Amino acid sequence: MVKAAALLLLGGVLLLASALRLRRRRRTLALLRSRLGLARTRPRPRTPSPWPKRILGAALLGSALSLGGGVLFGGMGFGLLLLALFLYDQRQLARAREAEEEAWPDVLHELAAGLEAGLSAFSVLEAVARRTPPPLGPLLTRFARDVALGAPVAEATALLEREGRTATAKLFAGSLRLHSEAGGALGPSLRTLENAARARLRLKRKVHALTAQGRFSAAILFALPWAVMAVMEAANPHYLVPLLTTPLGRLAVGVTLLLMGVGAIWIRSLIRWEV
Helix, strand or coil, X not given: CHHHHHHHHHHHHHHHHHHHHHHHHHHHHHHHHHHHCCCCCCCCCCCCCCHHHHHHHHXXXXXXXXXXXXXXXXHHHHHHHHHHHHHHHHHHHHHHHHHHHHHHHHHHHHHHHHHHCCCXXXXXXXXXXXXXXXXXXXXXHHHHHHHHCCCCHHHHHHHHHHHCCCHHHHHHHHHHHHHHHHCCCCHHHHHHHHHHHHHHHHHHHHHXXXXXXXXXXXXXXXXXXXXXXXXXXXXXXXXXXXXXXXXXXXXXHHHHHHHHHHHHHHHHHHHCCCC
């Protein structure tokens, strides 16, 4: 037991060291690019990654579980915690993408109205960006500030296109780049893009409503085994003891969790539609 816990903890520490080494190499490469003049646009300020601490915490949890329940429980705890954290990050990214997609039609409407009133594109953009909530507001504010400080429009739009989470952001960046290179009226292009963004939102909401039954069925299917186990534990507390104390029971629990994870990914792929 102690050897298994030590090996699991050592694996987590080695994984943490690899992540830190990769992060240091990326910083060195970015510094070298800036000294050589290859980084033409100002890189986005990066917050420290939470994954090194998460990996270390998962390794400690796995080691503790290995001491109490064996290497199988330790490995399951280590993997399940990392999987839960990864799914949490993916959910947060999806929420940020949805918030950005929801904000784009109003932003495009205000930009087109300002251009039709005779104002300059980037002055309107700066004013609209200050009133737009995150995550879209800070992105537009940084783009307008880069242009105001003298960054080429092509490079600023390329950075906006790279950092934007939605297809509307990429189309907006392409419209600005085309306008700066070829000229012409930008207002009609923004109106067309606004209509397309609103149509995409309507279609996305319709798809979300049509797949609601599938999501509800998936939630029931994955909650049912745990509900049955809770009822059985309440009726007979000793009935489920072999699942946690015998090697065959632990193997059955591990295989069950693995199959449930595969089923979750499969059902998610069936009910998720990109619009």
